Amino acid sequence: MxxxxxxxxxxxxxxxxxxxxxxxxxxxxxxxxxxxxxxxxxxxxxxxxxxxxxxxxxxxxxxxxxxxxxxxxxxxxxxxxxxxxxxxxxxxxxxxxxxxxxxxxxxxxxxxxxxxxxxFSTATAPWIAEQADAEGWFTGRAEWLGSIYAPGTEKPYEASPWRHEKGALWDVGPHALSVLLPALGDVTEVSAARGPEDTAHLLLRHASGASSVATLSLTAPDAAGGVTVELRGAGGVATLPKVWGDGxxxxxxxxxxxxxxxxxxxxxxxCDVRLGLRVTEILAQAERSLHDGERVTT
Missing domain, CATH: 3.40.50.720 (NAD(P)-binding Rossmann-like Domain)
Incomplete structure (x- = not known):
């Protein structure tokens, strides 16, 4: 091609x-x-x-x-x-x-x-597919804590204007949703609250009846950075692998x-453009909730 x-x-x-x-x-x-x-x-x-x-x-x-x-x-x-x-x-x-x-x-x-x-990672894609096939999920938790603006460290995306403007909600929010949606289903309600700096906390209700929370930041201290996804349900607890394949x-x-x-x-x-549209819709609703301080039905 x-x-x-x-x-x-x-x-x-x-x-x-x-x-x-x-x-x-x-x-x-x-x-x-x-x-x-x-x-x-x-x-x-x-x-x-x-x-x-x-x-x-x-x-x-x-x-x-x-x-x-x-x-x-x-x-x-x-x-x-x-x-x-x-x-x-x-x-x-x-x-x-x-x-x-x-x-x-x-x-x-x-x-x-x-x-x-x-x-698309060789380590995480099979895990996501496995959780999507499982039933009985009760709740989920995603933490995407980046530190690209932490002082004293060289970060390749620090000068990105759109990241400065839109923050973690739009930069790492898509990653969190790309993992939560396959397992828990589409989002039907969104609430969001502001944390320190650009940090956003999302509370999501899913079509399956499950709920999830996501904490998103690009301004976490270096020592606090990292990614965690955890799902809990009738089959127990599943945690996203820490090693994400070969990069x-x-x-x-x-x-x-x-x-x-x-x-x-x-x-x-x-993961075609229709998923891209749906993620944009959810993030736009979360942004509205951050601005207005209200729960948004999707």
């Missing part, structure tokens, strides 16, 4: 680009970025061509992989989907419901995969393969 990469930031340099260039079933046709000099440098490192125009790259490929801030991603992905190109997107797909819905509508006739990292590069390679399979078979992947 001929794939074009849109984006030249840290994630594109560390994960998207190398995984696409190394995948045996992909030809990386080119790279486009908002900074031409960065696109030229990344293209040279990956052994491909830099494009000055995003639409020119879209015209030359079968699929686009997007490594851009969500609201820039959404508009470019709509253009690519309307041109008949398959989509490999990052989370969140957008930060407004209107933009996510426009994207989902545009992508109805193409294959799409949203890179929720844990859904994001291999997980992204699995996401590429998932897109290839969806494009070849016409069978939608569970």
């Amino acid at each position: 001929r794939v074009g990469l849109l984006g030249t930031g840290s994630w594109a340099r560390r994960v998207h680009g190398p995984a696409l260039a190394a995948h045996p079933e992909v030809r990386l046709v080119g790279v486009w970025g908002r900074r031409p000099e960065a696109a030229a440098e990344l293209a040279e490192n990956l052994g491909t061509r830099a494009y000055d125009d995003a639409d020119a790259l879209i015209a030359d490929v079968d699929a686009v992989a997007v490594a851009l801030p969500p609201d820039i991603q959404a508009g470019l992905a709509v253009r690519a989907a309307r041109a008949g190109r398959h989509l490999l997107l990052d989370k969140p797909v957008a930060t407004t419901v209107a933009a996510a819905r426009e994207l989902a509508d545009a992508a109805a006739e193409v294959a799409s995969v949203v890179f929720f990292t844990l859904r 994001p590069l291999d997980a992204y390679a699995n996401a590429i393969s998932a897109l290839l399979t969806a494009a070849r078979t016409g069978v939608p992947h569970a």
Whole structure:
């Protein structure tokens, strides 16, 4: 499959680009970025061509992989989907419901995969599938505590403007939901409360009748950082593995393969743009609850 990469930031340099260039079933046709000099440098490192125009790259490929801030991603992905190109997107797909819905509508006739990292990791994806097949879950707990703004440490995403603006709710909230939803079902009610700095606490009611809580932060002290997911129910307690396979590069390679399979078979992947839309809807409702201080029925 001929794939074009849109984006030249840290994630594109560390994960998207190398995984696409190394995948045996992909030809990386080119790279486009908002900074031409960065696109030229990344293209040279990956052994491909830099494009000055995003639409020119879209015209030359079968699929686009997007490594851009969500609201820039959404508009470019709509253009690519309307041109008949398959989509490999990052989370969140957008930060407004209107933009996510426009994207989902545009992508109805193409294959799409949203890179929720844990859904493609070799260690965590089987665990998530196992919990989704189990019955009788009573409650769940997810803690996603990052420390990308902690002083004295170098963090590759510290300068990300959209993360500064939208905070942990939109950056790590999609990860928490990508694990809780398969096991506990869709969210029917959301309440949210503010914690220190950008920390958000979510209380979720699920269609299965189970409830869950999620604590999300990008501003936790280094010593307090980490990820925990725990499910409790009739079968006991299940805890997300601490080791997440071989890292994001291999997980992204699995996401590429998932897109290839969806494009070849016409069978939608569970992590397609429709899940991306649903996650955006839930996060938007949580954001409204944070602002208004009320419970939101979804």
